[in-house]
Amino acid sequence: MISLVIKLCILTTLLFIITKACDFKVVIVSSTDKDYFVQIKAPNGTASELFHFKKGGQKESLQVTGENCGLNMTTANTYKVNPDGTRGQRLHQTKAMLDGMGLVRYSLIADGQIMIDSRAGVMCAFAICGGRG
Ligand SMILES: *[C@@H]1O[C@H](CO)[C@@H](O)[C@H](O)[C@H]1NC(C)=O
Ligand SMILES: *[C@@H]1O[C@H](CO)[C@@H](O)[C@H](O)[C@H]1NC(C)=O
Numbered sequence: 001m002i003s004l005v006i007k008l009c010i011l012t013t014l015l016f017i018i019t020k021a022c023d024f025k026v027v028i029v030s031s032t033d034k035d036y037f038v039q040i041k042a043p044n045g046t047a048s049e050l051f052h053f054k055k056g057g058q059k060e061s062l063q064v065t066g067e068n069c070g071l072n073m074t075t076a077n078t079y080k081v082n083p084d085g086t087r088g089q090r091l092h093q094t095k096a097m098l099d100g101m102g103l104v105r106y107s108l109i110a111d112g113q114i115m116i117d118s119r120a121g122v123m124c125a126f127a128i129c130g131g132r133g
Contacts, residue, residue: 022069022099024122027061028053028076030108037079037087038108040064043072043098050079050087053108070099070123078112096127105130 028038030053040048042064051060064074073095080088091112098104102121108114116130124130 020099021065021067023063023065023101024098025061025063025103026074026106027059027103028106028108028114030058031056032108032110034110034112035081036091036108036112037081038106038114039077039079041075041077042066043069043074045072052081064098068099070097070125072097073126074098076106076114078108078114080112094127096129097123097125099123 022043026040028040028051030036032053033055036053038051038053038060040062042048044066048062053060074097076094077090078092079090082088092114094106094114094116096116098119100122102119104119104122104124105117106114107117115128116124118130
């Protein structure tokens with residue numbers, strides 16, 4: 001009997017999570033002076049602009065909104081910058097299941113790696129998810 005109640009609670013919680021809207025800010029901060037492009041793909045498949053990072057401390061952001069964001073991955077891709085300023089080879093990709101309302105901060109480091117380093121109000125799964133801010 002008790003286990004049935006617990007199962008119902010879990011089901012209700014899951015339904016609540018699965019049917020809610022998401023609205024979170026993605027902030028990308030570079031900690032390298034090297035040149036890289038970064039592009040974020042939202043859970044609905046829309047690609048962000050290609051952000052051009054040129055120096056340490058540079059910060060760019062975008063807003064991700066939608067329904068059921070946790071059903072798809074949010075993807076961060078980094079690319080080399082060609083000498084002529086066009087997008088070069090892909091260097092790194094980080095995928096995470098993100099949902100909620102708040103903020104996720106990615107850190108771009110030397111070698112073009114990108115990772116989530118902190119977040120607030122946003123659930124994260126299937127990735128190295130950083131600390132909760
Ligand atoms: C998940 O991605 C697929 C394919 O890109 C898309 O058709 C679908 O609408 C997305 N689902 C959500 C909840 O954004
Ligand atoms: C897809 O996601 C982007 C970023 O969150 C959002 O700006 C855009 O409105 C969404 N498009 C649709 C069709 O929901």
